[in-house]
Each structure stands twice: as C-alpha cells, then as structure tokens.
Amino acid sequence: MSTAAVEVTDLVKSYGDTTAVAGLSFAAPRGAVTALLGPNGAGKTSTIEICEGFRTADSGRVRVLGLDPVADAAALKPKVGVMLQSGGVPTGARAGEWLRLVASFHARPIPPRTLLERLGLVSVAETPFRRLSGGQQQRLSLAAAVIGRPELVFLDEPTAGLDPQARMATWDLIAELRAAGVGVVLTTHYMEEAERLADRVVIIDHGRVVADGTTDDLTDTRQELLFATAGGLDTDSLLSALPPGSRVDVLGSDTDLVRYAVTTAEAADIGPEFVATVTTWCAANGVLPQDLRVRRRTLEDVFLHLTGRDLRET
Numbered sequence: 001m002s003t004a005a006v007e008v009t010d011l012v013k014s015y016g017d018t019t020a021v022a023g024l025s026f027a028a029p030r031g032a033v034t035a036l037l038g039p040n041g042a043g044k045t046s047t048i049e050i051c052e053g054f055r056t057a058d059s060g061r062v063r064v065l066g067l068d069p070v071a072d073a074a075a076l077k078p079k080v081g082v083m084l085q086s087g088g089v090p091t092g093a094r095a096g097e098w099l100r101l102v103a104s105f106h107a108r109p110i111p112p113r114t115l116l117e118r119l120g121l122v123s124v125a126e127t128p129f130r131r132l133s134g135g136q137q138q139r140l141s142l143a144a145a146v147i148g149r150p151e152l153v154f155l156d157e158p159t160a161g162l163d164p165q166a167r168m169a170t171w172d173l174i175a176e177l178r179a180a181g182v183g184v185v186l187t188t189h190y191m192e193e194a195e196r197l198a199d200r201v202v203i204i205d206h207g208r209v210v211a212d213g214t215t216d217d218l219t220d221t222r223q224e225l226l227f228a229t230a231g232g233l234d235t236d237s238l239l240s241a242l243p244p245g246s247r248v249d250v251l252g253s254d255t256d257l258v259r260y261a262v263t264t265a266e267a268a269d270i271g272p273e274f275v276a277t278v279t280t281w282c283a284a285n286g287v288l289p290q291d292l293r294v295r296r297r298t299l300e301d302v303f304l305h306l307t308g309r310d311l312r313e314t
C-alpha cells in the first residue's frame, strides 16, 4: 500500500492556450494536513480537482490512497470527502435536509445535528442553499465533505471570504480531523492559514511547485535582519563588510523608505555580531537603519524571495 495519501507526478493541464498546471509534483502524507499555497490562478484548483477525479489531466500521474481518481472512482468515493470552491449543493436543498441525505450514503456518518452545531448552522437548518450567505454555503459544503468520516478530505479554499469567527470554527474542525487521523489536502492563498494548519506546505506559482516542505523546513532556519533606509544604499559595499555567503535583498520601497532583508550564509541564525557588523557599516556610511529587527521568515517572505512578488498583492 502506498504510504502517501496523494501522490502527484509531472502533472500537466492546459485550457486552450493557458497552461494552468505545468509539470507539478508533490506528495501529501496520510493523516496530515497538506496546504497547496499560491496566488489566484496558480493552478491550485485545477490540481485538486484532478486529484478529486473531476477533471482529467493532459499528462502526469495522480494516485489518491494508492488508487487512480478516475478509474477507481467507485472505490475512492466512500473514503474521500470533497469540498468544492463552487459548493456543489443543489440550490433548493435545505441545509439540514441536505446533510441528512449525504449522511444516508455513508455507513458511519457524523450526526448532521453535530456538524450544524459545530459550524454555526443550526439557525439556518431549514433555509434553502441559495438563501444562505456565502460563508454559510461554504460551511455547509465543508460539513458535507466530512460527514462520512473520510480517510482523506480535499478542501478548496475552505475559508475564502469567511468572517474571522467562521474561519476559526473551520480551522478548529480541520485541526480535529487531523487529530482523528484524517488526511487533509487544502488549497489556500492565505499564508496564515497554511502556517497555522499545515504539516506540509506546497508553494505553487504559475502551475509549478516553487517550494515544498514542512512549515519549519521552509521558515525556521531562515532568520533575517530587516531594516529600512531613507533612499537606497550601496548593497555591494554592505555585502563586502559581511561574512562570505551573506545576502542583501531589497524587499520593496514605500514612499520614502527602502526595505532590506539581510541573511547569513545558508540562512543560519543571526547573532549579535552580525547585527553589529551591519550597524557599524551603516554608521561608517552615514546611513540610519530604521525599523531594525531580526525575525524568522514567514511563508509570505519565502514566497516573496522565491517569486519576487508579494502573495497578498497577486
């Protein structure tokens, strides 16, 4: 039996002239949360819908719980829960009635009432799907995806557009699924969501994986020294004062400040001496380093460093 919940190898998917997925590979472990993180249009939905068996790939190989999502769809159905971005619920179905129907397809469902309570949907149990707010529709789709106690759930943008309270309820439910040994593969463009929930993060840009690892792999070992200066500075001169292998990156500029990130060779921890070297160089060159701080990289920074773009701005 394959150990991975999902294995994707060299996946390619185009729509006419648009290449949505351009040779993408990753593996999602069983019983863990894997986040496919990337900006809008990166190819996340195409990838996850191919894994769900709803779209066919042009080429590449996909295995879900060791099976082919299209050829083995019948065998996968009872084991896999799916939450689509578009909902997938008939517009006239009432929330509670829909959950009871979905529950009836499963051998050991979670009681519909429990999920309605957990996701704050009790007051709209008798409301038709089309009259629910966007956030309520999303939570109902999530409830339907997990009600059959699947081994694996696919969640496409589970918290997009939710208010903070509904987002927290969704995060709690996902954390509980993981604690119960359910594998979760979700897409998101919120890096906080990936950082908070995911055991493994696959960063996708332009249909390709640009980074893949545990959140700690991607961020922990990457401390950096941040500061801003009024006007640009001579980065070559600063680099020559630093230990070999250091880097100085321009992170961007506001109206009058240019923001820099300085990292050591192999992104090791930044110690007091390294900070002193930078500030000594600044003093010698008449530069005032503003907002100076040392911090661990976030996934947002990792994305920025890898693509030159800000995840929030794309």
Ligand SMILES: Nc1ncnc2c1ncn2[C@@H]1O[C@H](COP(=O)(O)OP(=O)(O)OP(=O)(O)O)[C@@H](O)[C@H]1O
Pocket (backbone or CB within 6 Å): 015, 018, 019, 020, 021, 038, 039, 040, 041, 042, 043, 044, 045, 046, 047, 189
């Ligand atoms: N059915 C389709 N027909 C034509 N183009 C499509 C179709 N589905 C997706 N695309 C295009 O493929 C690219 C990748 O889209 P996809 O939805 O997979 O990305 P995404 O990362 O999930 O983005 P989003 O978060 O906006 O859903 C985009 O350029 C999109 O416009």
